[in-house]
Amino acid sequence: MGIKSQIDYLPTPMRIIAAWCVNDESFALISARKYPAKSMFYILIFTYFYWILGCVIGFMFATVLDGDYTSLGFSSKALFIVLAYELIRKCKSFFVLALAFLISALSWIFVPDRFMLLVAVIGSLIVLLLAHKRRLV
Amino acid sequence: MILTIVLIALSSIFFRYFAMLVVRKKTPSLAMLQEHMPLLIIIFLVVFLYKGLDYSHAPFALDYLIAGIIAIFIRFILKNAVLAIIISTGSFMIMHDSLFKGMF
Numbered sequence: 001m002g003i004k005s006q007i008d009y010l011p012t013p014m015r016i017i018a019a020w021c022v023n024d025e026s027f028a029l030i031s032a033r034k035y036p037a038k039s040m041f042y043i044l045i046f047t048y049f050y051w052i053l054g055c056v057i058g059f060m061f062a063t064v065l066d067g068d069y070t071s072l073g074f075s076s077k078a079l080f081i082v083l084a085y086e087l088i089r090k091c092k093s094f095f096v097l098a099l100a101f102l103i104s105a106l107s108w109i110f111v112p113d114r115f116m117l118l119v120a121v122i123g124s125l126i127v128l129l130l131a132h133k134r135r136l137v
Numbered sequence: 138m139i140l141t142i143v144l145i146a147l148s149s150i151f152f153r154y155f156a157m158l159v160v161r162k163k164t165p166s167l168a169m170l171q172e173h174m175p176l177l178i179i180i181f182l183v184v185f186l187y188k189g190l191d192y193s194h195a196p197f198a199l200d201y202l203i204a205g206i207i208a209i210f211i212r213f214i215l216k217n218a219v220l221a222i223i224i225s226t227g228s229f230m231i232m233h234d235s236l237f238k239g240m241f
Contacts, residue, residue, distance in 0.1 A: 019153040074229040087176040104184040
């Protein structure tokens, strides 16, 4: 939504390419401050290709270097943990924080692994919209 | 195979463009969701990652738990997210690959 208002200034072909190139990192970068439409387009393009390039280089290294790198996968978990810590620190709404932990606990107990994320996100969306209607959030 | 990749790519680009067309106006409820959903999703992701672990057999996911605590601790003490990720991943690799093997 934050990106969309800026993307509207681009011509349609560039808009389609920009929509294709949106990823987590570019979204975070662009949401943080307002960029001119063209700069934003280049940010989207370059972050997308850095991502692809990183994957290709990583794959090439993994095939050349012999070894077990499975435990390196923890870095993504560590990233999520650190991001969660940052967001919890910045969160001003106790209701949202309590909701996050409550839904996490409930889905941990009652929902099978493969459906957990989906059920938790849909459940939290419904509760947040209902709470917003009752002026709780 | 190539057709599947092309179809996935086309559906992905169509869905994103469709989403951009649908969300034309920033209503108060959409703004509220935009503000609060990142926190909820990140917490769900962390919980989801920890739910999939094996707590019934050795090392009882202790390597994951300790490395997670180290990540938060380093972030809290040094106030540096990148360092926290690097050190916690390093400590996880040491625990996961050598320390806990044959310990239990």
